[in-house]
Amino acid sequence: MPTTEASAEARVRILGIDPGSTVTGFGVLERAGARVQHVAHGTVRQARNASLAERLATLQAALAGLIATHRPDVAVVERVFVAASPRAALVLGHARGVALAAIGSAGLPLHEYAPSQIKRAVTGSGSADKRQVQAMVQHLLALATPPPFDAADALAAALYHGHAGPLAALFARRAPRARGRANRGPRFVVRRK
Amino acid sequence: MPTTEASAEARVRILGIDPGSTVTGFGVLERAGARVQHVAHGTVRQARNASLAERLATLQAALAGLIATHRPDVAVVERVFVAASPRAALVLGHARGVALAAIGSAGLPLHEYAPSQIKRAVTGSGSADKRQVQAMVQHLLALATPPPFDAADALAAALYHGHAGPLAALFARRAPRARGRANRGPRFVVRRK
Numbered sequence: 001m002p003t004t005e006a007s008a009e010a011r012v013r014i015l016g017i018d019p020g021s022t023v024t025g026f027g028v029l030e031r032a033g034a035r036v037q038h039v040a041h042g043t044v045r046q047a048r049n050a051s052l053a054e055r056l057a058t059l060q061a062a063l064a065g066l067i068a069t070h071r072p073d074v075a076v077v078e079r080v081f082v083a084a085s086p087r088a089a090l091v092l093g094h095a096r097g098v099a100l101a102a103i104g105s106a107g108l109p110l111h112e113y114a115p116s117q118i119k120r121a122v123t124g125s126g127s128a129d130k131r132q133v134q135a136m137v138q139h140l141l142a143l144a145t146p147p148p149f150d151a152a153d154a155l156a157a158a159l160y161h162g163h164a165g166p167l168a169a170l171f172a173r174r175a176p177r178a179r180g181r182a183n184r185g186p187r188f189v190v191r192r193k
Numbered sequence: 194m195p196t197t198e199a200s201a202e203a204r205v206r207i208l209g210i211d212p213g214s215t216v217t218g219f220g221v222l223e224r225a226g227a228r229v230q231h232v233a234h235g236t237v238r239q240a241r242n243a244s245l246a247e248r249l250a251t252l253q254a255a256l257a258g259l260i261a262t263h264r265p266d267v268a269v270v271e272r273v274f275v276a277a278s279p280r281a282a283l284v285l286g287h288a289r290g291v292a293l294a295a296i297g298s299a300g301l302p303l304h305e306y307a308p309s310q311i312k313r314a315v316t317g318s319g320s321a322d323k324r325q326v327q328a329m330v331q332h333l334l335a336l337a338t339p340p341p342f343d344a345a346d347a348l349a350a351a352l353y354h355g356h357a358g359p360l361a362a363l364f365a366r367r368a369p370r371a372r373g374r375a376n377r378g379p380r381f382v383v384r385r386k
Contacts, residue, residue, distance in 0.1 A: 051297070051303065052293055052297075052303075053268075053293040053294070053296045053297030053301075053303045054297045055297070056290055056293045056294035056297055057293075057294050057295075057296075057297030057298040058297075059294065060253075060294040060297075060298060061298070075246075080283055084279055085279065086277055086278065086279050086281075086282035087282070088279075089279035089280070089282040089283040089286060090273055090282040090283070090285065090286040090289075091286065092283065092286065093282065093283040093284065093285065093286015093287045093289070093290060094286045094287075094289060094290030094293065095290060096283075096286070096287060096290070097249055097286060097287030097288060097289070097290035097291045098290045098291060098294045100245055100246040100249045100250075100287065101246070101249035101250050101252065101253040101291045101294070102250075103246045103250075104244070104245075104246035104247045104248070104249055104250025104251075104253075105250040105253060105254070108246075110244065110245075110246045
């Protein structure tokens, strides 16, 4: 079950990162009490004609820059769902290692959640596809345009972290047995102002 | 077939890195003409009680420091031999990604060779164990004590890069058909001064 560092009224900046071998998505949210607001999102695209070392160096510099710009208090990255081949896992591991090193270098606490946990909370289904996550993230954060898929995944991870604590508590009071396993996590009931 | 950047008398500093999930080995050699000399070697050990992000941040900082201290011209890392599980590949990928990002950040050309290629050149057997690599690296570089295993692997990779160009050419002249596949690489015939 996720926990949060925030007291009810403290502002907490949450950086979500979705590392990928060619595109890494990011999203920054700010939580103040029970409200979560969008701050920024985007992608770091890695030139296909650059070497792997150059691409990872670009990613490292971009993430360090993002952290310096947005000064998050915590970082959130998806726990890796290892169904892929060793080759795919290795390639993903390279980008994920660079992301975790950037988070560690900035001294940020890191939270990891299973992708299915995040998807279930954001869309209602643990097996939602990228389009559904994108649409729900756009809706929940009232974004004018749909975020790129990788940024949407990063925003979803940040959203999950931002809401999980208070909503989990709320949910536990309202419907203690309704959802089966306790660690399934809450669906969001987002209040707009 | 490996190539080298060096003309006959140019000095080239070669950094070998052997990334690992808990210990990363490194070795620095300097090649001047046909001679290769030991400069430094060691390991970066990652505290077991630190988080993965902290450990990767430590590795990133240590490698950046090594590069700043020794100012290598090129870097050498083993090409990954993917026989491991996706989980093991992911874990190795994290450390390897950080190492490649450090190399890319410093603008160093990166050379990758198969472990079997390096072992065959250094020990005569592509399936040599860690002890054999350690012993041959100690011997070839005239080190007073055996280097730690991970540092020995890094030194072996650097040695292979340092010698492969000129020895490959020498070997091609002397015994063009003797070794079967052309890309097997040479065994070393190291001259001490």
